[in-house]
Amino acid sequence: MTDGQRAWLTTRYDDAILALKDNERITKNLQSLSPEDYASVIPEKEMALISKQMLSSDPPDHTRLRAIVSKAFTPQMIDRMESDIQRIAEDLIDRIEQTGKLEAIEDFAFPLPITVISRMLGIPDDDYVLFKRWSSDFIEAANNREKLKTAFPSLQAFRLYLEELIDARRKTPGDDLISLLIQAHDDQDRLSGDELVSTIWLLIVAGHETTVNLIGNGLLALLENPDQLRLWRQDPSLTATAVEELLRYYSPVEIATSRWASRDFEWHGKDVRKGDLILVGLGAANRDPAQFDDPGRLDLSRKKNKHIAFGNGIHFCLGAPLARIEGRIALTALLRRLPNLRISPSFTGLEWRPGILMRGLRELPIELR
Numbered sequence: 001m002t003d004g005q006r007a008w009l010t011t012r013y014d015d016a017i018l019a020l021k022d023n024e025r026i027t028k029n030l031q032s033l034s035p036e037d038y039a040s041v042i043p044e045k046e047m048a049l050i051s052k053q054m055l056s057s058d059p060p061d062h063t064r065l066r067a068i069v070s071k072a073f074t075p076q077m078i079d080r081m082e083s084d085i086q087r088i089a090e091d092l093i094d095r096i097e098q099t100g101k102l103e104a105i106e107d108f109a110f111p112l113p114i115t116v117i118s119r120m121l122g123i124p125d126d127d128y129v130l131f132k133r134w135s136s137d138f139i140e141a142a143n144n145r146e147k148l149k150t151a152f153p154s155l156q157a158f159r160l161y162l163e164e165l166i167d168a169r170r171k172t173p174g175d176d177l178i179s180l181l182i183q184a185h186d187d188q189d190r191l192s193g194d195e196l197v198s199t200i201w202l203l204i205v206a207g208h209e210t211t212v213n214l215i216g217n218g219l220l221a222l223l224e225n226p227d228q229l230r231l232w233r234q235d236p237s238l239t240a241t242a243v244e245e246l247l248r249y250y251s252p253v254e255i256a257t258s259r260w261a262s263r264d265f266e267w268h269g270k271d272v273r274k275g276d277l278i279l280v281g282l283g284a285a286n287r288d289p290a291q292f293d294d295p296g297r298l299d300l301s302r303k304k305n306k307h308i309a310f311g312n313g314i315h316f317c318l319g320a321p322l323a324r325i326e327g328r329i330a331l332t333a334l335l336r337r338l339p340n341l342r343i344s345p346s347f348t349g350l351e352w353r354p355g356i357l358m359r360g361l362r363e364l365p366i367e368l369r
Contacts (some may be wrong), residue, residue: 007277008270013292013308015268016285017241019278020260021313026278027262028315029058042138049162050138052198054272055206055246055257055315062314068190069199069318072180078322081116085326088115089333096338096368104364109215110208112330116322117207121200122176127161134158135205140355142257162177162197177203178357207319210310213360214243214327219334220350220364221249223343225298232300233335242300248286248307254359256280256311282308283359340369 010016019026029051054065089112096102114128125254137154141147166182178200184191191199201334222229232242243282264271272278286307287295293304311318317323334341344365351362 005277006273006275007279008267008272009279009281011281011284011288013285013288013290016280016282016308017312019280020256020308020311020315023059023312023314025262025265025272026259027058027256027363028056028062028259035074043152045157046152046159048194049155049198049201050160052192052194054199054318055202059314064190065099065195065199066314066318068181068184069203072177072184073203073318075321076106077120077177078325081120081322082329083326084119085112085116085329086333088112089330090337093333093337102309102338102341102366102368104219104366105212105216105361106363108330108334109212109219109364112215113208113211113323113326116211116326117204120177120179120207121203122174123165123204130157131208135209136203136353139209139358140353142355142357158201161199162200166196166200172216194285205320206317207322208321209358209360210252210317211323211326213250213358214247214323215330216361216364217250217252217359218243218246218327218331219341219366220343220361221246221298222331222335223341223366228300229335233339236332238300239328239332241302241305243324243331244305244307245298245300245302246293246327246331247309248302248305251286251307251309251359253309253311254281254283254358255356256282257315279356282311338368342367 010019054062054069057065069153092108092111096107102108110132111128114131115125118125118128118131134154134157137151138148138158141151168180169176169178170182173182181191181199222232232238256279259280261272261276261278263274266272286292286309289295290304291306310323312321336364344367347365350364353360353362
């Protein structure tokens with residue numbers, strides 16, 4: 001690692017599964033190993049923003065936090081959003097048709113999921129654009145403690161915004177997700193103040209970042225493989241397997257969020273030491289030929305497809321059902337409404353966002369005709 005952290009990277013499917021499920025030798029909570037390590041990076045309040053949630057916790061804290069969020073972020077709530085997601089997608093495409101231009105990330109892949117999760121949380125529409133900058137600053141610095149220092153101003157602004165939003169919702173509760181989480185905190189006394197803010201932060205960041213990449217990467221994969229694009233258009237019944245294959249082919253999360261060795265152990269003849277960073281290569285695992293037949297080929301009808309784009313084990317992505325629905329609706333609507341999509345001939349080349357955590361495009365200019 002560029003900051004001097006000793007690290008290990010898994011690239012094989014079986015090793016990725018093992019690392020994702022190993023809660024005995026691998027921890028999600030660096031503070032339990034080295035509290036001073038975090039204190040040297042950014043101030044305590046901002047570190048609490050990104051660390052006091054279920055994705056950065058081990059049992060029993062993880063179990064408690066996930067149970068609270070699961071009661072609020074229910075399948076019923078996600079199902080109720082389906083018609084709203086469809087309407088959001090259609091409205092965005094209406095706007096694209098009016099302008100006659102499409103930059104796939106800026107005009108479609110980003111606004112759809114950020115609008116969905118923000119409306120679920122009860123966040124004003126005008127504030128969505130703030131999250132793009134704040135979230136990107138963190139994602140692009142993730143897994144690098146030196147770079148994380150540069151993200152401090154965005155994390156601070158994010159925290160202050162959420163604290164004000166929680167105060168406002170506490171005074172005037174609604175039926176949104178933030179109000180439900182506040183109620184769980186105030187009535188059941190199971191979430192600390194930092195945990196409440198950090199949980200909402202996680203829902204915003206994780207609730208749109210992966211889906212932006214699913215839609216953008218998925219569209220790129222289809223345009224790069226016109227035979228598969230034609231296949232989907234000819235056989236809409238492939239939608240479910242198509243979305244799963246797009247998740248595997250260009251995994252939205254390249255490296256699973258940070259894990260550390262909680263004790264010394266041997267792995268494949270190598271000595272892993274307590275405190276070593278464990279990087280789980282989800283993208284590499286999803287291209288492992290030992291697990292997937294012809295993994296470099298996009299096959300929308302692929303049946304044997306136990307990909308790990310959403311992780312595995314106790315930290316399996318709670319928002320996976322929502323991301324799948326958004327990806328299905330977004331791409332289906334785009335292909336139906338805009339049948340002649342192609343990558344702009346003037347486009348000079350793909351540029352992926354910096355950072356090792358996510359795999360997402362900076363831009364994807366599209367011609368409509």
